[in-house]
Amino acid sequence: MTAGSPTSIVIPSRDAEQTIARTLDSLLAQTDPGWEALIVDDGSVDATPAIVAGYAARDPRFILLRSDGRGVSAARNVGLSSANGERMLFLDSDDWMDPQFLIKMNAAMDGDPSAIAACCDHCRVMPDGGQTPRYSNAAVAANPFEAFARSCPVAVHSVLVKRSAVVGVGGFDANLRTCEEWDLWQRIARTGGNWIHVDELLSYYWSSEHSLSGNVQQMLADGTAVIARGFSTDQRVKKPAVEHRNGASCAGGRPQAAAQAYFALWCWGIDCGRGRENRLSREVLAEIPQSATAVDQIAFCLLDAISVGARATPERLAGRWPQFGARVTKLITAIGKVWNDPGEARRTQYRFERVLLDYDDLSAPRELALTVGLRVDLRQLPTFCPPQHVDRLYAYICDGPQVLALLDVGLLGAVDFEFWVKLVRAHLAHLPVRMGRRWRLRHLSRLAKVIERIGRLARGGPDSHQHRLQVLQGRMSGEVRPRFASSVPVPDKGESHALEAGPRDVGRELFWERFFEREDPWNYSSPYEQEKYRRQLELLPPERPERAIELACAEGHFSRQLAPRIGHLTASDISSTALERARMRCQGIRNVDFAKLDLSADRLPDSMDLICCSEALYYLDDEAELAGVVQRIAQALRPGGHLISAHSYVLKDDTSRTGFDWESPYGAETIARVMARLPELALEASMQTELYRVDRYKRLAPGEMRPDPQVTTAGIDAPIESEVARFVVRHGAVRRRSEVRQSERRSHVPVLMYHRIATDGPEQLARYRVDPDLFADQMLWLRRNGYHTINSEQLAWFVANNYPFEGRPLLITFDDGYQDFAEQAWPILKSNDLSAEVFIVTDLVGARAEWDASFGTPAPLMDVDRIIALAGEGAMFGSHLARHPRSDRLSSAELAEELLRSRIQLETWLERPMTSLAAPFGCTDQRLRILAAECGYKAIFNTVDRAAGLQDDLLDLPRIEVRGDHGLEAFVHCLEQYQ
Numbered sequence: 001m002t003a004g005s006p007t008s009i010v011i012p013s014r015d016a017e018q019t020i021a022r023t024l025d026s027l028l029a030q031t032d033p034g035w036e037a038l039i040v041d042d043g044s045v046d047a048t049p050a051i052v053a054g055y056a057a058r059d060p061r062f063i064l065l066r067s068d069g070r071g072v073s074a075a076r077n078v079g080l081s082s083a084n085g086e087r088m089l090f091l092d093s094d095d096w097m098d099p100q101f102l103i104k105m106n107a108a109m110d111g112d113p114s115a116i117a118a119c120c121d122h123c124r125v126m127p128d129g130g131q132t133p134r135y136s137n138a139a140v141a142a143n144p145f146e147a148f149a150r151s152c153p154v155a156v157h158s159v160l161v162k163r164s165a166v167v168g169v170g171g172f173d174a175n176l177r178t179c180e181e182w183d184l185w186q187r188i189a190r191t192g193g194n195w196i197h198v199d200e201l202l203s204y205y206w207s208s209e210h211s212l213s214g215n216v217q218q219m220l221a222d223g224t225a226v227i228a229r230g231f232s233t234d235q236r237v238k239k240p241a242v243e244h245r246n247g248a249s250c251a252g253g254r255p256q257a258a259a260q261a262y263f264a265l266w267c268w269g270i271d272c273g274r275g276r277e278n279r280l281s282r283e284v285l286a287e288i289p290q291s292a293t294a295v296d297q298i299a300f301c302l303l304d305a306i307s308v309g310a311r312a313t314p315e316r317l318a319g320r321w322p323q324f325g326a327r328v329t330k331l332i333t334a335i336g337k338v339w340n341d342p343g344e345a346r347r348t349q350y351r352f353e354r355v356l357l358d359y360d361d362l363s364a365p366r367e368l369a370l371t372v373g374l375r376v377d378l379r380q381l382p383t384f385c386p387p388q389h390v391d392r393l394y395a396y397i398c399d400g401p402q403v404l405a406l407l408d409v410g411l412l413g414a415v416d417f418e419f420w421v422k423l424v425r426a427h428l429a430h431l432p433v434r435m436g437r438r439w440r441l442r443h444l445s446r447l448a449k450v451i452e453r454i455g456r457l458a459r460g461g462p463d464s465h466q467h468r469l470q471v472l473q474g475r476m477s478g479e480v481r482p483r484f485a486s487s488v489p490v491p492d493k494g495e496s497h498a499l500e501a502g503p504r505d506v507g508r509e510l511f512w513e514r515f516f517e518r519e520d521p522w523n524y525s526s527p528y529e530q531e532k533y534r535r536q537l538e539l540l541p542p543e544r545p546e547r548a549i550e551l552a553c554a555e556g557h558f559s560r561q562l563a564p565r566i567g568h569l570t571a572s573d574i575s576s577t578a579l580e581r582a583r584m585r586c587q588g589i590r591n592v593d594f595a596k597l598d599l600s601a602d603r604l605p606d607s608m609d610l611i612c613c614s615e616a617l618y619y620l621d622d623e624a625e626l627a628g629v630v631q632r633i634a635q636a637l638r639p640g641g642h643l644i645s646a647h648s649y650v651l652k653d654d655t656s657r658t659g660f661d662w663e664s665p666y667g668a669e670t671i672a673r674v675m676a677r678l679p680e681l682a683l684e685a686s687m688q689t690e691l692y693r694v695d696r697y698k699r700l701a702p703g704e705m706r707p708d709p710q711v712t713t714a715g716i717d718a719p720i721e722s723e724v725a726r727f728v729v730r731h732g733a734v735r736r737r738s739e740v741r742q743s744e745r746r747s748h749v750p751v752l753m754y755h756r757i758a759t760d761g762p763e764q765l766a767r768y769r770v771d772p773d774l775f776a777d778q779m780l781w782l783r784r785n786g787y788h789t790i791n792s793e794q795l796a797w798f799v800a801n802n803y804p805f806e807g808r809p810l811l812i813t814f815d816d817g818y819q820d821f822a823e824q825a826w827p828i829l830k831s832n833d834l835s836a837e838v839f840i841v842t843d844l845v846g847a848r849a850e851w852d853a854s855f856g857t858p859a860p861l862m863d864v865d866r867i868i869a870l871a872g873e874g875a876m877f878g879s880h881l882a883r884h885p886r887s888d889r890l891s892s893a894e895l896a897e898e899l900l901r902s903r904i905q906l907e908t909w910l911e912r913p914m915t916s917l918a919a920p921f922g923c924t925d926q927r928l929r930i931l932a933a934e935c936g937y938k939a940i941f942n943t944v945d946r947a948a949g950l951q952d953d954l955l956d957l958p959r960i961e962v963r964g965d966h967g968l969e970a971f972v973h974c975l976e977q978y979q
Contacts, residue, residue, distance in 0.1 A: 005034075005084070005085055005086045006034045006035050006036045006061075006084060006085045007032075007034060007035045007036075007085045007087050007088075007089060007102055007106065007160070008035075008036050008038060008079075008083035008084060008085030008087070008088050008089070008163065009027065009035055009036065009037045009038065009088075009089045009090075009091050010038050010040065010076050010079030010080060010083065010088065010089070010090050010091070011023065011024075011037060011038065011039045011040065011079070011090075011091045011092070011093055012040045012042055012067070012072045012075035012076050012079070012092070012093065013039055013040065013041055013042065013044065013048050013052070013075075013093035014041070014042040014043060014044050014048070014069075014075075014093075015044045015045060015046045015048060016044070016046075016048045016093035016094060017044075017046040017047040017048050017051060018094075019093055019094035019206060020039075020048055020051050020052065020093045020094075021051055021055075022094075022096055023091060023092075023093050023094065023095060023096050024037065024039075024052070024055050024062065025096075026096035026097045026098075026099075027061075027062075027097075028059070029099040030097070030099055030101065030102045030103070031099055031100055031102070031103050032102035032103035032106060034102070034106075035061060035085075035102060036061050036063060036083070036084060036085060037061060037062050037063065038063050038065055038079040038082055038083060039052045039062060039063065039064050039065065039093075040065045040066070040067050040075040040076070040078045040079045041064065041065070041066055041067065042067040042068075042069055042070075042071070042072070042074075042075040043067070043068070043069030048093075049064065052064045063082070065078055065079060065082060066078075070174060071174065071177060072092075072172075072180065073172035073173060073174040073175075073176060073180040074172075074174045076090055076171070076172050076180075077171045077172050077174065080163070080166060080167070080171050080172075083163055085163060086162065086163055086164075087106070087109065087160055087161065087162055087163060088160070088161050088162070088163045088166055089102075089157060089159070089160050089161075090156050090157060090159075090181065091156075091157040092156065092157060094206040094208065095155070095157050095203070095204060095205050095206050096204050096206075097157065097202060097203055097204070098200075098201070098202040098203070098204075100200075100202065101120070101202040101203065102160075104120070104198060104200065104202065105118050105120060105160040105198060105202070106160070108160075108196045108198050109160060109196065111196075112194055112196055114193065114194050115193065115194040115195065115196045116161065116162050116165045116188060116191075116193035116194065116195065117144075117159055117160065117161040117162065117165065117185075117188065117193075117195050117196070118159070118160045118161075118195070118196040118197075118198055119137045119140055119141075119154045119158050119159045119160075119195060119196070119197060119198065120137070120158050120197075120198040120199075120200055120201070120202040120203055121134045121135060121136050121137060121158070121198075121199065121200060121201045121202070121203070122134065122135050122154070122155040122157075122158040122201065122202070122203035122204065122205055123135065123201060123203075123204060123205065124205045124206075124207045124307070124308070125204050125205065125206055125207060126207050126311055126312060126313055127207070127208060127311055128312075130312070130313035130315070130316070131204075131313065132307060132313050132314065133314070134201045135153065135154075135155070136197075136199070137153050137154050137158070137197055138197050138199070139153060140153060140154060140195050140197060141194075141195050141196055141197035144185075144189035144193075144194075144195040145186070145189040145190050145192075145230075145241075145244045145248065146248050146249060147189075148182065148185045148186040148189045148230065149186060149227065149230030149231060149247065149248035149259070150227065150230065150248070150255065150259040151182075151259065151262070151263070152179070152181070152182035152185065152223075152226075154185065155203055155205045156181040157203050157205075158202070158203040159185065161188065165188045165191070165193070166184065166188065168188075168191065168238075168239070169184070169187040169188055169190075169191065169236065169237055170187075170236055171184070172184055173236075176222050176225075176226075177215075177218055177222060178215075178218055178219040178222045178223070179219060179222040179223045179225075179226050180222075182223070182226050183226045183229070186226060186229065186230050187234060187236060187237050189244075190234060190237050190240045190241065190244045191237060191239055191240060191241060191244075192240075192241030192243075192244070207308065207311050208311070216267050216270050216271050216278075217267075219267055220263070220264060220267040223260075223263045223267070224260050224263065224264070227256060227259045227260050227263065228256065228260075229247075230247060230248050230256075230259075231247040231248050231250065231255070231256040232246070232247045233245065233246055233247060234247075253289055254287065254289075257287040258287055258288065258289050260284075260287065261284050261285070261287035261288045262288065262297065262301055264280055264284050265280065265284075265288065265298065265301050265302070265305070266301050266304070266305045267305070268280050268305070268331070269301065269302045269304070269305025269306045269308075269309060270305045270306075270308050270309035271309060272302075272305070272306055272309060272324045272327050272328060272331075273305065273306035273307065273308060273309020273310035273311075273312075273324060274309040274310065275323055275324070277327075280331065280334075282334070282338055285334055285335050285338045286338045288335060288338075290339045290341065290344065294344075294348075295344070295347055295348045295351045296351065298332070298335070298348055298351075298352070299348065299351040299352040299355050300355065302328060302352060303317070303352070303355050303356070306324055306328075310323070310324070313359075314355075314356070314359040315359045315360060315361070317356050317359070317360075318356040318357055318359070318360040318366045318368070318373065319360065319364065319366065321356075321366065321367070321368055325368060325369060326369075328352065329349060329369045332345050332348050332349050332352065333345055333349075335348065336348070343885070343886070343889030343890065344889060346370070346889055346890075346891065347886065347888045347889040349369060349370055350370060350371070350392065350888060351888075353368045353369065353370060353371040353392075353394075354371070354394065354408070356368065357371065357373045357394045360373060361375075362374060362375040362394075362395075362396050363375065367387070367390065368390075369389065369390075370389065370390060370391060370392055371390065371392040371393070371394050372386055372390050372392070372393055372394070372411075373394045373395070374393065374394070374395045374396070375395070375396045375398060376395045376396065376397050376398060376420075377398045377399070377400065378397065378398065378399050378404075378424065379399075379400065381417060381420045382415070383414070383415060383416050383417065384414070384415055385413075385414040385415070385463065386411055386414070386415070390411065391410060391411050391412070391891050391892040391893065392408070392409070392410060392411060392892060392927060393407070393408075393409040393410075393411050393415070394406075394407075394408050394409075395407050395409065397424065407423070407926065407930065408925065408926040408927045408930075409423065409926075409927060409930050409931075410892030410895060410896065410927045410928075410930065410931040411465055411892055412465045412468040412469055412472070412892055412893055412896060413463050413464050413465045413467065413468040414463045414464045414465065415464075415465060416464050416465075416466075418464065418466050419464065419465050419466055422466070422934070423930070426930070426933055426934075469896060469934060469935075472893075472896055472897060472900060473900050473904070473935075476897065476900040476901045476904050477904050479901070480901070480904050480905045480908045481864075481905065481908070481909075482908065483864070483868070483908055483909045483911070508574060508598060508600070508619075509574055509575075509598065512573075512574050512575040512578070513575050513576070513577055515575070516554075516555075516575045516577040516578045516581075517577070519555070519581065520555065522554070523721060523723070523724075524554065524555060524557035524558075525557065526718075526721050526724075527718035527719055528716070528718045528719065528720045528721060528724060529557070530718070531716070531717065531718040532614075532646060532692065532694070533557070533558050533561055535646075535687050535694045535714070536558070536612065536614060536644055536646050536694050537561060537562070537565065538687070539644055539685055539687060539694055539695075539696045540565060540610070540642075540644065540696075541610070541642045541696065541698075544565065544566070544567065545565075545566055545567065545609035545610035545641075545642070546566075546567035546568065546609050547567065547568055547605075547607070547608050547609045547610070548562070548566045548567075548568070548569045548570070548608065548609060548610035548611070548612065549569070549570040549571075549572060549604070549605060549608055549610075549611055549612075549636075550562060550569060550570070550571045550572065550611075550612045550613075551572055551597070551599045551611065551612065551613040551616055551633075552572070552573055552574070552599065552613065552614070552615070552616035553571035553572060553573050553578070553579075553582050553594075554573060554575075554578050554582070555578050555581040555582050555585060556571060556581065556582025556583070556584075556585040556586050557585065558612070558614070559571040559582055559585070559586055559592060560585055560586050560589065562612065563586065563589050563591055563592045566591065566610065567591065567609075568591050568592075568593075569591060569592045569593075570592075570593055570594070570595055570605070571586070571592055571593070571594050571595070572594070572595040572596065572597035572599075573596065573597070574596065574597065574598045574599075576596060579594050579595075579596060582594060599613070599616065599629060599633075600620055600625060600628075600629050603632075604632055604633065604635075604636035605636060606635075606636060606638075607636075607637075607638040607641075608636050608637050608638065608641055609637075609638065609641050609642070610641065610642050610643075610644065611633055611636060611637060611641070611642075611643045611644070612643075612644045613633065613643065613644070613645050614644070614645065614646035614647070615646060615647060615648070617629065617630075617645075617647060617671050618647065618650070618662070618664035618665070618666070618667065619664070620665075621665070622665055623665070623666060623670060623674065626666070626670070626671065626674050627674050627677075630671075630674055630675055630678065630681075631678065634678050634680055634681045634697075634699060637699040638699065639699055639700065639701040639702070639704075640698065640699065640701060641698070641699050642684070642696055642697065642698055642699075643681070643695075643696070643697040643698075643699075644694070644695070644696055645671065645675070645694070645695045645697065646692060646693070646694040646695075647667060647668040647671050647692060647693065648660050648667060648668055648691055648692040649667050649668050649669065649690075649691060649692065649693070650662050650664055650666060650667025650668070650669075651667075651729060651732065651733050651736055652664065652665065652666060652667060652736075653666055653667040653668070653669040653670050654669055654732070655732050655733045655734075655736065656732040657731070657732050658690050658691065658728065658729065658730050658731055658732060659691070659728070659729060659732065660691070660727045660728055660729075661727050661728075661729050661733065661736060661737065661833075662727060663738060668692060668693050672693070672695060675695075675697060679700075680699055680700055681697050681698070681699060681700070682697060682698050682700050682706045682707060682709075683695060683696075683697055683709040684696045684697065684698045684707055684709060684710065685709060685710040685711075685712075686709055686710070686711045686712070687712050687713075687714055688711065688712070688713050688714070689713070689714050689715065689716050690715075690716060691716060691720075691728065722827075722830040722831065725830070725831045726830055726831060726832065726833035727833060728831075729783055729784055730780055730784075731780075731784065732784065733783075733784050733785075733786065734784050734785045734786070735785055735786035735808075736786055737786045737787075737788050737807060737808075739786065740786040740807040740808050741788075741806050741807035742807075744806070744807055744808060745804040745805065745806060746804060746805050746808075746978070747804060747805070747949055747950045747951075748805070748947040748948065748949045748950075748978050749790070749795060749798075749805050749809050749810055749811065749947060749948055749949075749978075750810045750811075750947045750948075750960055750974075750975055750978055751795070751810070751811040751813060751941065751947070751948050751957060751958065751959040751960065752810060752811070752812045752813065752959070752960055752962050753813050753814075753815065753918075753941075753943065753959040753960060753961045753962065754770060754775075754812070754813065754814045754815070754825070754962050755768040755769070755814065755815050755816060755818070756768055756769045756770070756816075756818050756820055756821075756859060756964075757769075757770050757771075757772050757775045757818075757820050757821065757824040757825040757828075758770075758771075758772070758818070758820045758824065758859070759771055759772070761856070761859060762852070762855035762856035764855045765852060765855055765856075766964055766965055767963045767964050767965050768963075768964060769964040770962060770963075770964045771964065772824045772825075772828070774964075774967070774968065775824070775825060775828055776828050777968050778962070778968060778971050779828050779829060779831075779832040779834055780832060781968065781971070781972060782810070782832065782834065782975075783832040783833065783834065785808070786807065786808050787807075787808045787809070787810055787834075787975075788807060788808065788809055788810075788833075788834075789809070789810060789811065789812055789834045789835045789836070790809045790810070790811055791811065791835070791837055791876045792811065792837055792876065792878060792915070792916035792939040792941075793876075793915070793916075793939075794809075795811055795939065795948065795957070796915075796938055796939045796954055798950065799948070799949075799950055799952060799954055799957075800954065802950050803950075804950070805950075808979070810975075811837065811948075812829070812834060812835070812836040812837070813836065813837045813838070813839065813918065813941065813959060814836055814837070814838045814839070815839050815880060815918055815920075816839070816840075816841060816849055816861065816880060816884070817838050817839070817840040817841060817845065817861050817862050817867070817880070818849065818859050818860070818861060818862070819859070819860040819861060819862050819866070820859070821836075821838055821862065822862055822866050822870060826870060826873070826875065830873070830874075835874050835875060835876065836875060836876070837875075837876040837877065837878055837916065838862075838867075838870075838875060838876070838877050838878070839877075839878045839879060839880035839916070839917070839918040839941075840862075840867065840877055840878070840879065840880055840902075840906060841861065841880045841881065841882070841883065841884045841902075841920075842879070842881075842882050842901065842902045842905040842906060843882045843883045843901075844861055844883070844884065845861060845862065845863060845864055845867065846861065846862070846863035846864060847860075847861055848860055848861060849861060849884075850884075851884045851920070864909055867909065867910070868909060868910065871910050876916075877906060877910060877914065878906075878914060878915075878916030878917055878918065878939075879899070879902040879903055879906060879914060879916065879917045879918075879937070880902070880917075880918055880919075880920055881898045881899070881902050881917075881919065881920055882897075882898045882901045882902040882905070883898065884920045885898065885920060886920065886921050886923050887919050887920070887923040887924075887925070887927075887928045888923050888925055888927075888928075892927070892931065895927070895928065895931055896931055896934075896935060899917070899931060899932050899935040899937070900935050900936075903915075903917075903935060903936055903937065915936065915937055915938040915939060916937065916938070916939045916940075916941070917932055917937045917939070917940045917941070918940075918941040918959075919940070919941075919942070922942055922943030924940055924941075924942040924943075924956060928940075929953075929955040929956060930955075932955065933955055937955075938954060939954050939955075939957060940954070940955045940956060940957065941957045941958075941959050942956055942957065942958055942959065943958075943959055943961065944958035944959070945958070945959075945960055945961060946958045946960065947960065947978045960974060
């Protein structure tokens with residue numbers, strides 16, 4: 001601000017003898033003395049002029065001006081014409097400012113020469129001295145004109161504005177009896193220029209019958225006109241910004257009509273707060289858009305308006321429910337009818353009542369339309385039967401004067417001691433974590449005694465909440481669809497190469513006997529294994545071997561194919577069980593005999609023409625033992641004899657290439673390297689694939705030259721069964737799982753949330769579809785970086801025990817149970833040795849995702865057979881409720897039915913406990929969590945975008961959404977922040 005140029009403050013006044021002195025005193029208290037106050041008397045008949053004259057006599061900065069009684073706008077224009085300052089403030093005669101107002105607001109303007117105005121936060125002060133929460137104006141600074149086109153979020157005296165900006169648009173419109181300041185700010189904002197938001201409470205608005213227009217209908221008419229001007233051209237603004245010339249943006253429906261409808265709702269609320277009968281037409285209500293934010297907008301609009309009309313702070317409104325509650329309930333019901341959506345009306349009613357009770361201290365019981373608010377002392381527990389229309393309890397749980405918790409509980413019936421015992425026990429289990437160790441030590445033992453005492457008094461009558469919940473559970477059990485014999489075969493999971501306990505742990509012979517307790521543990525007849533056998537046969541030496549031994553013949557699958565090509569074959573193995581099966585398989589083949597042999601300890605026969613040793617050398621203890629065994633194999637060959645070896649690549653040998661993530665001490669590369677060190681053994685031929693190599697070695701005669709090996713590469717044409725493929729890490733590993741499990745401990749675990757893995761579907765739902773190729777890249781990245789999956793039961797154990805997570809765990813979840821989970825996601829997950837938990841909408845299993853019908857043809861959902869089959873393969877399942885509703889739109893009885901029917905149905909189908917829940921649309925409010933726990937759920941997931949931690953509530957666990965419109969880089973960035 002230019003030195004010597006004061007801030008001009010215009011104060012219109014008329015019959016303000018009760019308040020003017022306070023307003024003027026707030027100017028004298030300013031820490032910035034550079035101001036002039038132009039008090040414009042607009043025809044007062046009381047002592048207002050005399051009071052102002054007294055101030056002017058003591059301080060020349062006060063200047064008394066006269067207006068002709070034509071109203072506040074004309075009076076302000078009189079002051080504007082006499083102002084000397086470069087900046088203006090319009091202050092009403094019953095409002096006041098913080099002493100720091102001028103110095104802070106001017107500093108903000110000085111810091112941005114391009115700014116035309118600055119606004120601060122304000123609050124209303126009620127006749128009893130109570131203050132409302134402050135009104136923040138941040139939206140004005142973000143887009144001033146769009147904000148003022150729709151509403152007026154600032155008080156007139158919370159804006160410091162350039163005088164040139166006010167004069168440039170013609171000052172106040174004297175034709176408006178109300179909303180004149182809103183009209184002015186809108187015109188100034190239309191010219192462009194920055195508005196600054198000063199994020200401090202510096203302005204105070206006195207709420208009295210005199211300060212508020214007594215004619216709400218006039219305010220409605222004027223405000224409607226101002227909004228209409230905001231969405232059209234305004235000839236009064238001679239130099240509008242190009243982008244605002246034709247008015248505010250009309251994108252996204254009918255914003256003008258919506259803004260006018262919300263202003264009408266606000267005006268209606270003022271009348272309602274005053275106890276006046278009024279109604280909004282169906283046409284007006286129909287213009288309130290049914291958007292994602294509508295419930296909050298309606299609730300807070302009504303809260304503010306009723307507070308203004310009743311001249312009471314929000315803290316006092318719940319206690320005045322009888323004065324306005326019935327009319328508000330009737331209005332909200334009417335909105336639901338216009339929307340043709342009674343569930344959304346109930347949700348709006350719940351939200352409005354919750355807002356009222358959030359402000360109330362519940363010093364006395366509050367009975368609203370659907371909710372009862374109580375302060376409950378654990379030492380004097382109340383029993384009561386709520387009215388039939390009430391199904392929600394909002395309670396402060398107290399230990400004497402200390403508030404322990406705030407609970408929002410769904411009610412099905414009377415509240416008795418049993419209700420309190422179960423509720424308090426369940427909830428206090430979580431409190432010590434949040435309240436801290438000090439709280440635990442001081443209170444928990446005493447509260448346990450209180451709970452024990454009330455537990456002895458517990459009882460449950462036929463009308464009680466607990467009894468009705470039990471009756472409902474019984475009814476749901478009788479209505480579930482039974483599990484029929486599945487037509488989809490459940491795959492045999494088989495065994496894997498990666499054995500948890502090694503030969504050294506239990507002894508080599510016992511280990512292999514246990515391993516072969518199950519017939520065909522490696523699925524030897526699979527196309528993958530058979531292709532490997534065929535390639536070994538292709539590498540047999542040209543001349544027919546007469547004497548051959550097969551080491552580790554297992555059950556004789558390869559022996560049977562090898563025997564016709566050999567003069568005589570000895571099939572050997574350490575396992576008697578395996579040898580007996582091999583004997584049965586080779587029954588009738590005359591040139592085969594069988595021998596029990598431990599290749600690491602027993603003597604091998606001499607002068608062999610051929611030795612076959614495949615997929616066996618991994619199980620030796622270390623490289624030193626390997627070297628000894630390979631030396632004995634070489635010595636067992638006659639000069640000119642051959643060794644056929646087939647072994648897979650293992651990541652322990654080389655993490656930079658594709659290989660199996662087995663815990664074997666080494667793989668094919670190490671085996672080949674050790675064999676290459678033997679001077680008497682030479683590689684003749686090698687057939688190498690991505691996953692394994694088949695080698696033919698020759699024992700050289702003394703002085704014989706080493707041949708140049710014939711190395712060929714081959715693809716793997718046979719399909720690889722999932723129990724083998726899940727151990728393959730394509731392109732190598734950045735970190736192996738076993739390594740990070742030993743070295744890393746963490747307190748957080750990412751819970752990923754997917755919906756569909758597909759390319760087809762409505763454009764509006766694109767964020768919920770991940771392309772299968774991208775999903776494959778994501779899962780491969782997880783596998784290559786050492787992640788392993790856990791399920792909700794495991795997650796719950798770690799959290800409940802506050803036990804650090806080992807390695808890099810994560811939980812992968814899928815909402816809804818789309819058919820493409822089975823067709824696209826599950827094969828990719830299995831091939832990367834990952835699993836997932838799917839939340840099922842039980843009533844729609846085998847049907848379509850009808851909740852998406854407004855966007856296009858709904859996608860199909862998995863049927864019961866497919867779900868049962870996937871469960872047999874290791875997929876986990878949880879509840880997504882029975883019909884996919886928003887839980888906050890349901891009555892407590894309806895919600896309890898959804899929770900019970902879904903859980904009981906899943907347990908019937910899958911024959912195991914179901915304790916996890918992901919609420920549709922992320923609606924996990926406290927009522928849902930408490931009622932779900934009563935219905936048997938132990939882990940509930942929300943949609944809060946962060947990792948789950950050991951300190952989280954198991955009934956409110958966060959998940960990270962994986963969006964279809966984000967690439968691999970975003971996925972990696974998200975997970976790396978939790979490493």
